[in-house]
Amino acid sequence: MSEAGNSRPKTGARAGARTWPLGEAARAAGLVPFGVRAWQALIERLRGWAHAEAGAGRLLPWVPVSFGAGIALYFAADHEPIAWVAALAAAGFGAAAVALRRQRVFALAVLIAALAAGFATVALKANRIAHGVLARPMHSVGLQGFVETHEERDKTDRFVLRITQMDVSRDPIKFERVRLSVKKGTAPQVGSFVELKARLTPPLQPLRPGAYDFGRDLYFQNIAATGFVMGAIKPRPPPGEIGFALRYAATMQGLRDAIDARIRLTLSGDNRAIATALLTGRRDAISVPVNDAMFVSGLGHVLSISGYHMAVVAGVVFFAVRALLALIPALTVTFPIKKCAAAAALAAALFYLLLSGAEVATQRSFLMTAVVLIAVMVDRQAITFRTLAVAAMVVLTLSPEALVHPSFQMSFAATLGLVALVQIGMPKLLASPDNSATARAALWGAREIMVLGLASLVAGLATTPYAAFHFHRVTPYGVLANLLAMPVVSALVMPAGLLGLAAMPFGFDGVFWRLMDIGIDWMIVVAEGVAALPGAVGRVAAFGSGPLLASTLGLILLGLLRTPLRLSGAAVLGLAIGWALLTPQPDILVAADGRHVAVRGADGRLRVMQDGKDAFLLKEWLAADADGRAVTDSSLAEGVSCDAAGCVAPLPDGGLVALARRPEAVAEDCERVRLIVTLRQPPADCAAPVIDQDSLRRQGAQILWQTGGRFAAIAVRPRGVDRPWSPAVPEDRDTAGGGTSGAGASAGADITPQRRAPTSADATPPESERSDQD
Known part of the structure; x- marks a missing residue:
């Protein structure tokens, strides 16, 4: 057949290549400009990379x-x-x-x-799961119901009550579940039926726009209110069958309590709390200083059962079972001991999942571990992006609300980085020539230390955007802390804990708890030592969701792409970092209760006016401002003047912001300040913009910027937003005169700074009770 008959149309990356509209003679003579040839080559190269990225098997992740x-x-x-x-x-x-x-x-x-x-x-x-949410506090509410969960905390205990009967004096309102705090050590057992009286409050809304929404989290747990138990909790006979789910919860809680009781016989304090956290997932009893040191040093991930813990449990069981079966020579020839060991490890991982409470990070870890072990059982490659994709789809299908939770975001980001490291970086890292020097170094564990350090670095970098967004901090020495502590945790703490669980039914578990104690001591020493290093607390000012989404896109591009197009992920990450760092900080913060106002002074730091004390709120505000001061720092009140009628604080340009407690203070402030925050009714002819009780009730906490003599505001609940966990509040009235939220309202003419006569209220603001809703 002739050559012409065999010719075919060109396919592939070059088939659709666009050519420069020059004559055939010019192209044949090589007269195409260099810039044009370079541009065409770049387009063809990008098209080839894009086709490679769209190849078979690349869609699933x-x-x-x-x-x-x-x-x-x-x-x-x-x-x-x-x-x-x-x-x-x-x-x-x-x-x-x-x-x-x-x-x-x-x-x-x-x-x-x-x-x-x-x-x-x-x-x-x-x-x-649609259900109502408590809108206003309720006092002395009679409740009867089943106890579903129990948490031990540093100062109090908490439990979730599934309500069967609710006695209220006004509205016939009914809720399915509430979460109640009680004096430490007095919480009822899971599965018990109790009667009590409680003070209920609405779920905690974000403390500032952009902050974490506790109410949304509780809504998807079917919890309609939080509060405190008032008086004694009275056990009562259950009105009927408690059901399988509650019996299971009671059984697992009993098992966790039994493990904690055995550990308590040998260990105490934070060591006991950490040992219990590693084995049962109950980490709420760890003291605040140690908990802070763990997170500042970068070891906080150890306290949350996730991929590392699941891998250690499955790995220890896998190698132990395989080693025991290998002791029988006949089995090594005729029996698939590797697959049997994988099955035993899968059963152990499932038990660990159930024992630890099956949180989102633990679910993801179990799914990843299960896919790996099943791959071993069917002779397939284990650690792939497909494994991660399957785990993500299962978790998001069962708990889609987990997407906006820090645990899910940080867990999957770290795992994406580690899988990318295994599939892309490890083959190159481990492909060194097998000479005697390399072999000797490997025998001494140099390669393992290098891999551990690299894995810690990759996981730490992958989770940095989410730690900065949610917790306003990064861990500069995280790699150092992990290199010092994780080998001990992996080789001593976790194996000793697993052996303790296995020996507990036989009464020989004490020695293993003591071994855990040695390793935990070292972990705490490392955490506190690293946290005390200069610059260990990497504070980051709050930024919006835009930089976080851009960071997520950058990480995904870096992790999932295989061609040099992955470098676009690094460019996107760079843009996200710049975007986050350039985020302007607000000039004024107003709490939803209208009793706390922070004003940025001329030195760039916040000054706080408060009609009461809310340490949790102030801690969140300071953290979001990358401010390391404690909530008791006297500098928070510098420049703030208060009397019985209210407080004033100056803006950098000399204008005043007022927190008015009494009606006469509102009338006075209307003529002399830039902005008024008050729970009182403002005059109809008030010249200053006012954030009043009605505005705060409808829109929640607010942050404001002063631009050109006007205020621009962002609220937790902007107008037009109405979600089930944060329902819109109908406007009972139109705020007259200056009684607006202040968004875009005129700030009036410049006002000479003035101060009220200082009183003792400046140094010691009155205390106010705050519900434990964090």
């Missing part, structure tokens, strides 16, 4: 990314979507993707369908 983006869109909505419409849309996009499976746009159709499915999944779950 992007499906959970798109699914999660759909969940994020749900939480960004102003009001609750219609669940059945979202479900129909997801079904339609899914059907379209199936119909387009042989087309070039199939991958795009799948990702769009995954996005719609994520949106519909969380909308359907919110519709299924």
Whole structure:
């Protein structure tokens, strides 16, 4: 056959290449300009990389990314979507993707369908669990119900009560669950039926716009209110069967209590609390100084059962079972001992999951571990991006609300970095020539130390954006702390704990708890030592969700892409860092209770006016401002003048902000300040913008910036936003005159700074009780 007959149209990356519109003679003579040739080469190179990224097997890891983006869109909505419409849309996009499976746009159709499915999944779950949320505090409410969970904390205990009867004097309101705090050591047992009286308060809303939404978290746990127990808790006979779920919860809680009781016989204090946290997931009894040192040093991940703990449990059981079976020569030839060891490790990991309470990070860890062990059992490659994708899809399908939780974000970010390290970095790292020097170094563990350090560095860097966003801090010495502590935890603490659990039924567990004690002592010494180093507390000022989303995109591009296109992820991360660092900090912060106002002074630091004390609120404000001062620091009141009628604090330009307690103070401040915060009714002709009780009730906490003699404000609940966990409050009245939120309102003319006569209230503001809702 002739050569012409064998010719075919060109395919691949060059088929659609665009050529410069020059004549054939010019191209043949090589007269195409160099810049044009370079541009064409770059386009062809990018097209080739894009085709490689879209190759077979590359789509699956992007499906959970798109699914999660759909969940994020749900939480960004102003009001609750219609669940059945979202479900129909997801079904339609899914059907379209199936119909387009042989087309070039199939991958795009799948990702769009995954996005719609994520949106519909969380909308359907919110519709299924829909329940009311307490709007106003209620005093002396009679409750009867079953105790579902029990948490031991540093100063108090907490438990969740599933209500069967609720006695209130005014409204016939009914809730399914409430979370109550009680004096330490007096919480009832899980599974018991009790009667009590409680003071209920609404779930805690964000303490500042952009802060973590505790109310949203509680809503998806079916908890409608929090509060305190008043008086004695009276056990009562249950009105009926308690059900399987409650019996299971009571059994697991009893097992955790039994383990803690055995540990308590040998260990005490923080060592006992940490040992219990590592084995049962109950980490609330750790003292505040040690807990802070752990997180500042970068060892806080040890306290939350996640991939590391699950890997250690599964690894210890796997190698122990395999070693025991290998002692029988006949089994090594005729029996798949490796697969049996993997099955035993899977059973141990499942037990550990149930024992630890099955939090989101633990669920992800178990799923990843289960996929790895099942891969061993079926002779397949274990640690891949597909493994991570499957785990993410399962967790997000069962608990879509986990996407906005720090635990999920940090856990999956760290795992993405580690999987990328294993698949991309480790082969190159371990491909060194086998000479005698390398072999001797490996025998001494140099390679293992290097791998551990690299893994700590990668996981730490991957979780940095989320730690900075949620906790306003980073860990500069995290790699050092992990290198010093994790080998001891891996080789001594966790294996001793597992042996203690195995020996506990036989009464020989004490020696293993003492071994754990030695290792935990070392871990605490490392944490406190690293936390005391200069610059160990890396404070980061609060920034918006935009830089966080950009950081997430950058990490995903770095982790999932295989071609040099992955470098675009580094560029996106750089832009996200710059965006976060350039975020302007507010000039004024106003708490939702209207009793706490922070004003930024001329030195750039906050000054606080307060009608009461709320240490948790002030701690959050200072952390979000990257301010290391303690809430008791006297400098927080510098420049603030107070009397019985209220307080004033100066802005950098000399204008005043007032916190008015009495009506006469409001009337006086209307003529002399830039902004008034008060729980009183302002005059109709007030010249200054006013943030009053009605505004705070409808919009919650607010932050303000002063620009050009006006105030721009952002509220926790902006106008038009109405979600089930933060329902919109109807406007009872239109605020007259200056009684607005201050957003865009005129600040009036400049006012000469004046001060009220200082009184003893400056040094010792009155105390106010605050519910334990954190």
